[in-house]
Amino acid sequence: xQSRTVVAAVIFTALALVPSVATALNQSFYIDVxxxxxxxxxxxxxxxxxxxxGGMVSFGHAAFLGIGAYAVGILAYFGVHNGLAQxxxxxxxxxxxxxxxxxxxxxxxxxxxxxxxxxxxQMLYFLAVSMSKFGGDDGMNISSTSxxxxxxDLHNPIVLYYTCFxxxxxxxxxxxxxxxxxxxxxxxxxxxxxxxxxxxxxGSFRYKLTAFVISGAMCGVSGALLANQAxxxxxxxxxxxxxxxxxxxxxxxxxxxxxxxxxxxxxxxxLESTLSRxxxxxxxxxxxxxxxxxxxxxxxxxxxxxxxxRAPTK
Amino acid sequence: xxxxxxxxxxxxxxxxxxxxxxxxxxxxxxxAIIGPNGAGxxxxxxxxxxxxxxxxxxxxxxGEDITxxxxxxxxxxxxxxxxxxxSVFKDFTALExxxxxIQVHEGHCFRFWGQVAKDxxxxxxxxxxxxxxxxxxxxxxxxxxxxxxxxxxxxxxxxLASRPKLLLLDEPTSGMGANESAEIVTLLAKLKRTLTILLxxxxxxxxxxxxxxxxxxxxxxxxxxxxxxxxxxxxxVRRAYLGEDEDx
Ligand SMILES: Nc1ncnc2c1ncn2[C@@H]1O[C@H](COP(=O)(O)OP(=O)(O)OP(=O)(O)O)[C@@H](O)[C@H]1O
Ligand SMILES: [Mg+2]
Numbered sequence: 001x002q003s004r005t006v007v008a009a010v011i012f013t014a015l016a017l018v019p020s021v022a023t024a025l026n027q028s029f030y031i032d033v034x035x036x037x038x039x040x041x042x043x044x045x046x047x048x049x050x051x052x053x054g055g056m057v058s059f060g061h062a063a064f065l066g067i068g069a070y071a072v073g074i075l076a077y078f079g080v081h082n083g084l085a086q087x088x089x090x091x092x093x094x095x096x097x098x099x100x101x102x103x104x105x106x107x108x109x110x111x112x113x114x115x116x117x118x119x120x121x122q123m124l125y126f127l128a129v130s131m132s133k134f135g136g137d138d139g140m141n142i143s144s145t146s147x148x149x150x151x152x153d154l155h156n157p158i159v160l161y162y163t164c165f166x167x168x169x170x171x172x173x174x175x176x177x178x179x180x181x182x183x184x185x186x187x188x189x190x191x192x193x194x195x196x197x198x199x200x201x202x203g204s205f206r207y208k209l210t211a212f213v214i215s216g217a218m219c220g221v222s223g224a225l226l227a228n229q230a231x232x233x234x235x236x237x238x239x240x241x242x243x244x245x246x247x248x249x250x251x252x253x254x255x256x257x258x259x260x261x262x263x264x265x266x267x268x269x270x271l272e273s274t275l276s277r278x279x280x281x282x283x284x285x286x287x288x289x290x291x292x293x294x295x296x297x298x299x300x301x302x303x304x305x306x307x308x309x310r311a312p313t314k
Numbered sequence: 315x316x317x318x319x320x321x322x323x324x325x326x327x328x329x330x331x332x333x334x335x336x337x338x339x340x341x342x343x344x345x346a347i348i349g350p351n352g353a354g355x356x357x358x359x360x361x362x363x364x365x366x367x368x369x370x371x372x373x374x375x376x377g378e379d380i381t382x383x384x385x386x387x388x389x390x391x392x393x394x395x396x397x398x399x400x401s402v403f404k405d406f407t408a409l410e411x412x413x414x415x416i417q418v419h420e421g422h423c424f425r426f427w428g429q430v431a432k433d434x435x436x437x438x439x440x441x442x443x444x445x446x447x448x449x450x451x452x453x454x455x456x457x458x459x460x461x462x463x464x465x466x467x468x469x470x471x472x473x474l475a476s477r478p479k480l481l482l483l484d485e486p487t488s489g490m491g492a493n494e495s496a497e498i499v500t501l502l503a504k505l506k507r508t509l510t511i512l513l514x515x516x517x518x519x520x521x522x523x524x525x526x527x528x529x530x531x532x533x534x535x536x537x538x539x540x541x542x543x544x545x546x547x548x549x550x551v552r553r554a555y556l557g558e559d560e561d562x
């Protein structure tokens with residue numbers, strides 16, 4: 001538990017320092033990379049909540065990223081730039097979508113759950129492709145960032161960076177509390193031994209569904225943030241490969257560790273941004289790296305760090 | 315009668331695992347189910363708990379027909395079971411295992427912020443149940459790291475922690491050492507005053523010491539039912555079951 005806190009403190013301190021360091025080095029490019037990392041860290045964290053603690057391997061999580069981003073994009077298209085309205089819309093729509101997708105998929109387990117969430121993700125992807133009014137396959141530009149009056153100018157990269165940082169920090173604290181709460185204990189118990197959980201009176205469906213909805217809503221927020229960074233949204237954001245990337249971040253960092261997926265997002269996106277400059281087939285290098293992590297670290301990179309620190313006990 | 319089972323049937327393909335079983339358990343008694351391996355004891359218990367759907371027959375619990383209710387609702391109504399093969403939450407500590415059963419029984423599970431680990435009332439209640447099975451010193455051990463007999467005891471503690479009206483126990487002492495086993499028997503004798511128990515047990519000494527009534531199952535069918543004295547005296551049972559295996 002202590003090593004967890006230490007790791008979390010180190011991660012968030014490092015992330016908090018990124019804008020200052022980037023500014024000092026005169027490399028504002030790193031702020032943009034940082035924003036992307038924070039946004040995907042939220043997505044990965046939200047996925048880990050249901051994957052690591054509920055055993056739900058969602059292969060369609062990018063759908064919520066897309067819903068959040070399109071909520072901002074579509075409202076902007078109709079001239080609604082109010083930030084509160086846009087973010088509330090992103091949360092409400094992703095919550096409703098998660099409620100629907102979850103109600104169907106949460107009843108299934110294992111491979112069936114993976115396939116069901118994948119199918120829903122692809123359905124939303126093709127829905128976006130078919131919305132020619134909003135750019136169809138090509139996507140659409142967003143004319144301006146979410147408007148929060150004078151007090152939060154998301155157009156300023158540093159402001160956007162710290163906004164994303166605060167969301168990530170808030171969600172991380174909330175998730176950390178959640179897994180130790182009464183709800184979290186039930187969720188973990190269902191994951192560990194559903195038969196036993198049912199025998200003590202747990203109706204597993206509503207717990208799994210609730211977790212799925214919380215996760216979807218969180219991921220929806222990251223989508224709204226992504227729309228603000230890119231000022232562009234296209235169906236590609238919902239493609240199943242995107243869901244796969246979020247999944248890889250969780251696995252890289254450590255399933256069921258909450259802070260691990262944040263590290264996973266950092267490592268994945270840094271690898272992407274550096275290696276993709278060397279070769280466009282950068283996944284060729286990522287692949288073996290992923291295999292090494294999975295083979296040698298039982299619970300991803302965070303698990304590996306934690307095991308180092310506790311090595312003598314086992 | 316707390317539990318009334320009428321003409322219950324369970325088929326697995328061609329095999330009739332529960333064949334027209336009828337029994338009634340009054341509140342405050344221990345009703346034992348005995349029978350050779352494969353007799354259908356666990357199957358019957360799983361039907362009562364709601365894990366297995368019955369093919370025919372009815373189950374009334376506390377005056378209500380629960381035949382169609384799902385397992386978790388039956389549990390919430392006061393029917394708790396233990397498992398023949400240990401089924402605990404293996405990554406939780408012994409204490410967390412029991413605390414979970416308590417919080418589920420209390421019904422306040424949609425709380426997302428307060429930490430279970432810091433809930434003093436919950437923790438001390440959980441310790442109380444662990445103490446009943448002599449596990450309080452092992453409270454903070456991860457269940458997977460407990461000794462087999464300790465996990466067996468934890469199995470009983472979890473079932474007790476949901477404060478059931480009817481406790482369904484599937485061979486609670488199997489695989490336990492003689493001492494541990496004797497402790498469980500003492501505990502069950504003590505519990506008898508406050509709750510009703512349906513007990514599957516292979517240890518005949520325990521059965522005859524505890525049971526108010528015994529049902530003997532063979533191939534899913536009730537071959538005899540009665541008081542311990544009657545079962546002991548029953549020549550059919552002796553021939554068909556008790557005599558067939560010296561252990562009994
Ligand atoms: N899920 C199942 N599918 C098919 N057959 C089953 C199933 N469960 C049990 N059986 C069969 O039903 C019969 C009764 O099994 P059950 O486990 O209820 O016996 P038991 O009396 O508990 O035996 P034991 O004393 O060994 O625990 C056995 O022949 C068993 O093989
Ligand atoms: Mg059995």
